[in-house]
Amino acid sequence: MAVTHEHAHAEHHLSFVQKYIFSQDHKIIGIQYLMTSMAMAVTGGILAMLIRMQLGWPGTKWGLAAFLFPGGFQGGQMKPDFYLSVVTMHGTIMVFFVLTTALSGGFGNFLIPLQIGSRDMAFPWLNMMSYWLYPPAIVVLLAAFLVSGGAPNSGWTAYVPLSALKEASPGSGLGQTLWLISLALLIVAFLFGSLNYITTILNMRARGLSMGRLPLTIWSLFVTAILMLLSFPVLFAAVIMLLFDRLAGTSFFVPSGIVIGGQLLSHTGGNPLLWQHMFWFLGHPEVYVLILPPMGMVSDILATHARKPIFGYRFMVGAICAIALLSFLVWGHHMYTSGMHPLVGMAFMTTTLAIAVPSAVKTFNWLATLWRSRIRFAPAMLFALGFVSLFVTGGLTGIFLGSPPIDIYMQDTFFVVAHFHFVMASAAIFGVFAGTYHWFPKMFGRMMNERLGRIHFWLTFIGIYATFFPMHFAGIQGMMRRIYSPQLYAHLKGLAELNAFVSLAAFALGLAQLIFLVNLFWSMFRGPRAERNPWEATTLEWQADSPPPHGNWGAHLPEVHRWAYDYSLPDAKDDYVPQTVPTAQVPAHRGTDGGGGG
Amino acid sequence: MNGTTKTLERPPATAGPRGPRAPGRETTFDRSSGDGPGANTAAANPARVGVWLFVIAVTILFAAFTNAYLSRRAAADWQVGPLLPILWVNTVVLVLSSLALEYARAHGSREDAAGARLGLGAATALGTAFLIGQVVAWRALAAAGIFMASSPHSAYFYLLTGMHGLHLTGGVGGLFYALWKVHREPAAAQVVLGPTAIYWHFVDVLWLYLFFILFWQ
Numbered sequence: 001m002a003v004t005h006e007h008a009h010a011e012h013h014l015s016f017v018q019k020y021i022f023s024q025d026h027k028i029i030g031i032q033y034l035m036t037s038m039a040m041a042v043t044g045g046i047l048a049m050l051i052r053m054q055l056g057w058p059g060t061k062w063g064l065a066a067f068l069f070p071g072g073f074q075g076g077q078m079k080p081d082f083y084l085s086v087v088t089m090h091g092t093i094m095v096f097f098v099l100t101t102a103l104s105g106g107f108g109n110f111l112i113p114l115q116i117g118s119r120d121m122a123f124p125w126l127n128m129m130s131y132w133l134y135p136p137a138i139v140v141l142l143a144a145f146l147v148s149g150g151a152p153n154s155g156w157t158a159y160v161p162l163s164a165l166k167e168a169s170p171g172s173g174l175g176q177t178l179w180l181i182s183l184a185l186l187i188v189a190f191l192f193g194s195l196n197y198i199t200t201i202l203n204m205r206a207r208g209l210s211m212g213r214l215p216l217t218i219w220s221l222f223v224t225a226i227l228m229l230l231s232f233p234v235l236f237a238a239v240i241m242l243l244f245d246r247l248a249g250t251s252f253f254v255p256s257g258i259v260i261g262g263q264l265l266s267h268t269g270g271n272p273l274l275w276q277h278m279f280w281f282l283g284h285p286e287v288y289v290l291i292l293p294p295m296g297m298v299s300d301i302l303a304t305h306a307r308k309p310i311f312g313y314r315f316m317v318g319a320i321c322a323i324a325l326l327s328f329l330v331w332g333h334h335m336y337t338s339g340m341h342p343l344v345g346m347a348f349m350t351t352t353l354a355i356a357v358p359s360a361v362k363t364f365n366w367l368a369t370l371w372r373s374r375i376r377f378a379p380a381m382l383f384a385l386g387f388v389s390l391f392v393t394g395g396l397t398g399i400f401l402g403s404p405p406i407d408i409y410m411q412d413t414f415f416v417v418a419h420f421h422f423v424m425a426s427a428a429i430f431g432v433f434a435g436t437y438h439w440f441p442k443m444f445g446r447m448m449n450e451r452l453g454r455i456h457f458w459l460t461f462i463g464i465y466a467t468f469f470p471m472h473f474a475g476i477q478g479m480m481r482r483i484y485s486p487q488l489y490a491h492l493k494g495l496a497e498l499n500a501f502v503s504l505a506a507f508a509l510g511l512a513q514l515i516f517l518v519n520l521f522w523s524m525f526r527g528p529r530a531e532r533n534p535w536e537a538t539t540l541e542w543q544a545d546s547p548p549p550h551g552n553w554g555a556h557l558p559e560v561h562r563w564a565y566d567y568s569l570p571d572a573k574d575d576y577v578p579q580t581v582p583t584a585q586v587p588a589h590r591g592t593d594g595g596g597g598g
Numbered sequence: 599m600n601g602t603t604k605t606l607e608r609p610p611a612t613a614g615p616r617g618p619r620a621p622g623r624e625t626t627f628d629r630s631s632g633d634g635p636g637a638n639t640a641a642a643n644p645a646r647v648g649v650w651l652f653v654i655a656v657t658i659l660f661a662a663f664t665n666a667y668l669s670r671r672a673a674a675d676w677q678v679g680p681l682l683p684i685l686w687v688n689t690v691v692l693v694l695s696s697l698a699l700e701y702a703r704a705h706g707s708r709e710d711a712a713g714a715r716l717g718l719g720a721a722t723a724l725g726t727a728f729l730i731g732q733v734v735a736w737r738a739l740a741a742a743g744i745f746m747a748s749s750p751h752s753a754y755f756y757l758l759t760g761m762h763g764l765h766l767t768g769g770v771g772g773l774f775y776a777l778w779k780v781h782r783e784p785a786a787a788q789v790v791l792g793p794t795a796i797y798w799h800f801v802d803v804l805w806l807y808l809f810f811i812l813f814w815q
Contacts, residue, residue, distance in 0.1 A: 122644040191655055199647045233655050237662035244757060249747035252666065252757075269675055269750055274666055281662075 014550075022132070024124035025550055029131045030110030031443060034436070036134060037102035038517075041429075043142075044093035045510055047086045054078045056503025058485035071150060080484045081170045084153035085145070087482050088171070091156030092141070092179065095286065096186055099428045101134060103293040104190070104228065107435050108197055108221045110443065114541035115218050117206025117558040119551045122199040123192075130192035133185050141182035149173035155482060157283065160253040160275040164245045165267075167260040177246055180239050187236045190228050197225035206540065208560035213579070215539045215564040216310065219317050220296025223324045224289050230328070231285035238278035245270070273338055280331035287424045288327040291391070292320060294431020295362060298384040300564070301438050302366055304537045305381035306373035307575050309565035309589060312365040319358035319365075326355045336404045337411045345404040352402035359395055363388065378535070379453025383434035386461050387427050393465075394423025397472065412482075415475025421468045433460070433516070440523065441530030445547045448527060452519040456512060463509030470502050536576045539564050543580055562588040649793040653800045656765055660804060663761070664811065667754050679751045681813050682738055688731035689809055695724035696802045699773075703791050711784035714791070718780055721798070722773040728805075729770065732763050751812075758808050766801045773798065 023029060050069075053062060061076030072082030109127065113120050121127045144151040153171035154163040162168045163176050201222045205214075214222075241252040245267075253275045254267035303310040310316060332340065332348035340348075366388050375381065397419040400406045410416060433456075440448050479492050486492040486499055533542040540560070544552050558580050566577040572586045670676070702717025736756070739745075746756045772794045780787045 123648060126648075191652075195648050195651045195655075198651055199644050203644050203647060229651060229655050230658055233659035234662040237659050237666070240761065241663075241666065241757065244746065244753070248753075250753040250757075251747075251750070252670075252753065269670075269673060271669065274669065278662060278666070 022128060024120070024128045026109045026113050026121050026124070026127060027443070027548065027552075029127050030106050030108070032131050033101055033105030033109060033134070034107075036138070037098050037106055040093055040097045040101070040138065044090050044098055045513065047090035047093070049507060049510055050078070050086045051083070051090060052503035052506040054083055054484070055486060056500045058487050071145075081153055082150060083484050084155075084169070084482065085151035085171050085175070088152050088155050088179075089141075089145070092183075094425060095156055095290070096183065097134075097138060097141070099290045099425070099432070100190065100286070102432050103290065103428065103435075104197075104221065104224055105131070105134070105193060107217075107293060107297065107432075107439070108193065108225070110439065111217055111541065112197055112200055112221060113204070114442070114544060114548065114552060115215050115539055116201060116204060116209055117540045117553070117560065118200065118204035119553065119557070121196045122203055123196050126192045127196050130189045130196070133189035133192070137182045137185040137189065140178050140185065144171075144175035144178040144182075147174040147178065149175050152176040152179045157279055158242070158275075159279075160242065160245075160270075160272040161255070161258060163275075164242060164254045164272075165258065165260065165265065166246070167263070167265075177243070180243050180246075184236060184239050184243075187232045187239070190232050194225035194228040194232075197221060198229065201225075206558050206560050209540075209579075212314075213560060213563045215296075216299040216313070216316055216320070217293075217296040217539075220292040220299075220320055223320050224292045227285045227289050227292070227324050227327065231282045231289075234278055235282035238275060238282075242275065273335075276335055276338060277331070280334045281328075283334065284331045285324075285327045287420070288323055290424055290428040291431075292323065294387055294428050294434070295320065297431055297435045297438070298387045299362075299366070299369075300537075300539065301380050301384040301434050302369050302388075303565050303567060304438075304535050305376045305378055305384070306370050307376070307567045308369055308373045309567055310365070311368035311371075312361070313563065313565065315361055316365055319361045322358040323355060326351055326358070330355065333402055333407070336407045342404070349403055353399065356395070356399060359391075363392060363395075376535075377454075378437065379448070379450055379457055380434045380438035380535075382454065382457040382461075383430050383437060386457065387430040387434060389461075390422050390427040390430055390464065393469075394419055394421075394427060398423055410475060412480055413475035414471040414479045414481060417481050418468050418471035418475060421471070422464075426464045426468065430460075433457075436520070438535070439541075440520075441534050442541055442544075442546050442548070444524050444527075445530050445545075446523050446525075446527035447530050447534065448523040449519050452515055456515045456519065459512035459515070460509065463505055463512055466505035467502055467509050470498050474498055474502075533578075536574070538566055538576050538578050540579055543578060565589070643789060643792065645789070645793040646796065649796045653797065656800070656804075659761070660758075660808070663754075663758060667758070667811065670750055670754070673750075675750070677749060677751060678813060678815060679744060679749060679755060680739075680742070682735050684731055684735050684738065685809065688728050688735065689805065691724050691731060692728045692802050692805055695721045695728065696799050698724060699791075699795050699798055703788075703795055706780070706787045706791050709784075711780065711787070714784070714787055715777075715780055718773065718777050718791070722770065722777055725766070725770045725773055725798070729763060729766060732759060735759075755812055758812060762801070762805055762808055765804070769794075769798050769801045 019025075020028060023032070050065065053060075053065065059077060062073065062078070063076060065078075066073035066076045069082070072079055072085070109121070149170040149172070151171055152158065152163065152175045153169040154176065158176070158179065162172060164172075166173050201214075201218060205211075241250075244250045245252050245254055249266070251267040251270035253272050254265070254270040255272055256268040256270075258265045258267065299310050299316060329351040330348060332344060333352045336345050336348075370385075397415070401410060401416060401419055437448055437453055440446070474486075474495050477491070477495060479486055479495055483492075486495050530546045532544070532546055534546075535542070540558055541548075543558055545554075560579045561582045562577065562579055564579055566572075566579075566586075566589050568575045569577055569586065569589060577586050698717045698720035700717075702714045702721060705713025705717060736759070739752070739755075744752050746753050776787075776790045776794045779790045
């Protein structure tokens with residue numbers, strides 16, 4: 001066959017650079033995305049530790065940190081504007097440069113062609129370009145720490161006018177410009193990625209793999225790619241306009257009559273709320289860009305390790321689509337305190353609370369999948385279960401914050417910080433961990449250490465609750481988000497012990513991640529060899545070698561005969577039937593074929 | 599290897615060089631379109647799907663700009679700037695370019711390589727002329743003392759025409775690629791011309807739309 005020979009032939013001639021650096025192989029690109037995201041997670045994590053140092057013991061002199069970050073400390077104490085830079089960069093890095101890139105870039109690239117039975121993405125060259133816009137974006141972003149004025153102070157949401165006027169704060173200078181350019185580069189990378197994912201899933205599925213037979217991982221990555229395609233251009237437009245406001249003197253966002261340092265600025269007639277609308281029109285779909293892929297991956301991991309078909313497959317697909325659709329109609333709930341008309345606020349409240357319905361459908365389906373199952377507690381399964389727990393905990397506070405009367409009180413407090421660190425940050429990172437433990441054998445052909453994985457899970461799970469749960473109480477007592485020191489206000493003085501406890505928990509949580517890093521790198525080189533299908537799973541990627549060769553499938557592409565969840569069929573010899581087994585050999589699970597017609 | 603895994607392989611005869619979507623095979627489970635005999639050339643061309651998705655993304659980008667623009671022009675201090683005659687000339691040039699591209703496609707589908715080359719060459723030249731015309735318009739405005747920060751209208755004029763110009767430059771790049779491709783292997787012309795035409799007509803219509811909203815009162 002021409003294709004195979006081409007691939008086998010090409011492999012011989014690929015140099016090291018073509019194979020591992022400027023690779024067009026989706027598996028290498030996926031692993032590149034994951035590794036780079038991990039380096040960025042370490043960076044973002046160190047920034048989080050700096051935040052907790054300051055909030056736990058404000059005013060303390062830190063010799064080592066002052067030595068490591070000489071520009072950010074004065075007399076051993078953290079400077080207020082450096083604190084704000086750290087908060088801004090922590091949020092930006094974690095949302096865009098860790099979770100989006102690891103989930104969509106990493107797992108999306110690695111899993112899509114393998115789970116749909118194709119040899120690669122539709123546009124491998126574009127795929128390579130997508131990854132190679134990411135390191136330049138990182139360099140530009142981190143350079144903001146080194147320029148005069150330092151990194152931006154305006155938070156990951158970059159609200160105008162703080163982000164538009166050079167005079168507004170130290171970080172509003174070149175640092176903010178670099179932040180905007182970096183984001184623009186990354187958006188182009190995401191655009192290339194999502195174009196590729198959608199085209200690949202629509203065009204290159206294996207024979208027999210109808211949309212109704214796709215694993216939920218693929219469904220979630222598919223819908224996520226659509227979300228990214230439809231929402232990131234809006235942020236791109238806003239970023240371009242803000243760059244012009246900063247560099248060309250236009251007034252798209254900057255209103256008239258701003259006086260800074262006794263000087264009246266020349267800007268006239270812009271609307272700062274326009275930035276908020278454009279930012280959150282992306283910003284809210286973006287949190288679903290972070291949570292949908294873990295939802296899909298967790299669905300597959302739960303089914304595999306519970307040895308049961310996923311409960312309510314069609315409703316799961318429907319819920320993914322419903323969440324995606326609703327995510328475009330809720331951005332206003334970030335702006336209840338912006339002077340919004342109460343009726344508009346109520347409309348946004350209605351759409352926001354409506355998201356609870358498909359979210360609850362998913363949660364109950366996960367629980368029903370687990371009901372009376374024989375669970376194998378592999379680390380991937382533990383993290384998948386942890387995901388469900390964190391998603392529910394964070395989702396419940398979302399119902400509070402979605403209602404304007406409560407949100408107007410809670411806005412910009414640590415209650416909000418606690419909410420999104422559970423539902424979006426921790427849950428999504430648990431999705432990354434679950435996915436890494438689950439697909440590591442396929443990526444590297446070796447097994448990770450299960451005992452270290454379990455220790456890592458329990459320390460992380462307890463560490464996350466210990467870190468973020470008390471933040472709810474700090475928020476209810478009025479502790480502001482992004483505040484430099486909780487000791488500045490009389491009403492926050494009683495929170496000193498709580499903040500110290502949270503900081504200690506955060507440090508322990510951070511240290512526990514070293515176990516993961518050691519396990520990952522040790523297993524990569526020294527772990528026991530993995531067989532093709534160590535978890536006895538049904539989906540296509542487990543029919544390829546571990547790790548799969550260039551072109552994935554050898555001489556012949558796989559052919560699909562059933563849906564992705566034929567676990568514990570009553571008539572079957574084993575408790576799982578791979579998607580490639582013909583129905584003539586083992587009949588498919590009746591009524592749950594997802595409309596595939598098999 | 600796991601003893602229970604069974605990979606069913608397709609008989610080699612049905613697997614074409616383009617992978618699983620060989621034309622003419624019988625199927626009951628894939629997408630409803632694109633699987634009939636001979637139907638795969640248009641529907642299964644991933645470049646077509648990719649270009650359409652890119653068109654959607656660019657549409658969203660300009661929808662976002664439009665949203666900002668329409669909210670700004672509703673304000674009391676809004677004043678439309680001068681409409682330069684050269685913009686009318688540019689508009690005609692761009693529409694002619696789209697027509698020339700259709701001429702090229704019509705001749706290409708009749709396997710008339712010379713006609714395809716002629717139309718494509720004309721489309722490329724006219725597209726480039728449009729870009730030059732836009733730069734001329736900018737220089738004329740700048741000579742009249744109208745810069746980006748001069749007024750809200752001028753800010754949006756430069757923003758929208760500039761972003762459109764960038765996207766159109768990509769389209770001109772696509773036309774040059776198609777020209778090179780038609781020159782090298784005329785048989786593959788249609789595969790390249792189709793997706794290029796989708797994008798080129800899109801940036802053409804996008805210009806008509808921007809021209810309208812920028813100067814319509």
